[in-house]
Amino acid sequence: MISGIDATVYDAQSLPSNDNVNAYAFSIDLDGEWFTSKGAMIAYYGAIELSGLSAYASHAAWVAARFSSPLYAQEWVVASGRGKLVIGDRGNDINSYDLDNGNLTIKQTNLLAFETALELKQSIIPGFVTLIGTGKFLASSNGPVIFVEPPFRADPDALLGWADCPSPSIHYDYHWMSQSLSAGVHAMFGRESGEERQYDFTGAGTVLLQSSEVTRHDPALARIVEQHTHLLTAAAAGVLGHKLIARSQE
Amino acid sequence: MAFESVNSKVVRAQISQQGAVLARRGAMLGYDGNVSFRPLAHAPGAGMITGESNKMMASEGSGSVLYGYRGLYVTVIVLTGDSLSVEADRILAHDASLQTSVEMIAQGGVRSAVRGAMTGQGLFTTRISGHGSVAVLSHGGTFPLQLSGQTVGVDPQAYVGHSGALQVDLKSSVGMRHLVGRGSGEAFQLHVSGHGTVYVQASEEKF
Secondary structure, eight states: OOOSOOSOOOOTTTSOSSEEEETTEEEEEEEEEEEEETTOEEEEEEEEEEEEHHHHHTTOTHHHHHEEOTTTGGGEEEEEEEEEEEEEOTTOEEEEEEEEEEEEEEEGGGEEEEETTSEEEEOSSTTEEEEEEEEEEEEEESSOOEEEOSSEEEOTTTEEEEESSOOOEEEEOHHHHHHHHHHTOSOOTTOOOSOSEEEEEOSSSEEEEOSSOOOOOOTTHHHHHHHHGGGSOHHHHHHHHHHHHHHHTO | OOOEEEETTEEEEEEOSSOOEEEETTOEEEEEEEEEEEEOOOOTTHHHHHSOOOOEEEEEEEEEEEEOOTTOEEEEEEEEEEEEEEOGGGEEEEETTSEEEEEESSSOHHHHHHHHHHHTSOSEEEEEEEEEEEEEEESSOEEEEEEEEEEEEEOTTTEEEEEEEEEEEEEEOOOHHHHTTOOOSOOEEEEEEEEEEEEEESOOOOO
8 A cells, every 4th residue: 555645546447537637648438449649558457459550450441441541550559448548648748629520630740549430531731630520539739739710820840730720831931031032042041040931821710739849750751751752753753862862971 | 018828838929010029049839910030140259158149039020929949838027127137048038128138147256157057057147127028948837036135045957047136156065975975965056145036947957
């Protein structure tokens, strides 16, 4: 028996049901299946099995219909069974969101888990995925989440996601843009504020920001870039290849 | 216009034609309205000597801007004609109407040099004065200690800054005990005395 600890001691029954344990951990009351990102599970009670997406899809055809992203299939698992599943993400704040016949686009590295009633698709903005339908999902953020309404411009690293409004366009800082047009150069050493490029939101909806510009490396980044090289002709691909080799040897 | 705390780690500043805001480069999270971010050039060499040369940018135009940095806690300090001494690294943003100057900690001597080394701030600190808001970064959040004549001891790593007529001295208690490894781990303390406010962070972690 531990004494002297001024904290709640949980068991399988007293752990919250589909609610936050604290700001940094969330307890899912699992009865069926959830999609969870690899490494998001920190503890569980009950008979819960975590299996790789491709392994699970081999005997559950609906997985392919719900998880429409070959790019990220390796980063996700299916949690199935009954019990309490506790989700955490390196001390980042965790929030749960309910979608009601809606859609929300979120940075892939911040999405931790979602109900299988939701459909996941890749956003046309690289590194983001869109959830469509009705259901619950969990996302992490560095510091509390801030909700703002368009028109709004967000730092790409602080942007967590957006709901209901059109996908953003890119806005370049006026001061930087006018200088780069007059100078005719793109790289201007020492002339950058670190805020030249922002995502510009218009229309009606909600934009989600995290409290800092700290981001996680996206494991699919190289694959995203590689996918786009399919647009190149063989000759252009060769030129790019030479440039990349030269860079790797610098 | 005073900065508004959005949460413990983010502040919102109103930008107008009359009131620009200076901020750490790269600390803008988002904004509405028409705001432009211009990198600030400083006198060449000045920063090299003092080490007080944080890269700053000016936010100009009209709108409201959110600032935050690396998930650190942000404290808003409003100056009304008084001045605040704080390390340049800790300044997230401040009204452009405030004056800043780099000054030496205390007036010379070996003792101030030792103090600079112990607090990790070096010999120089930034003094901000005038009327306006300053957003200060800290690890774990800051709390103010009001002083009216008494003396308070502060861990050098937990010291954030101070305002008012305060005397800051480094006291060491290095003796035989510390040399043989039986010290308390608090061999150096800052002794702050006088009339004013000293800001302390809830952590001994530097960033």
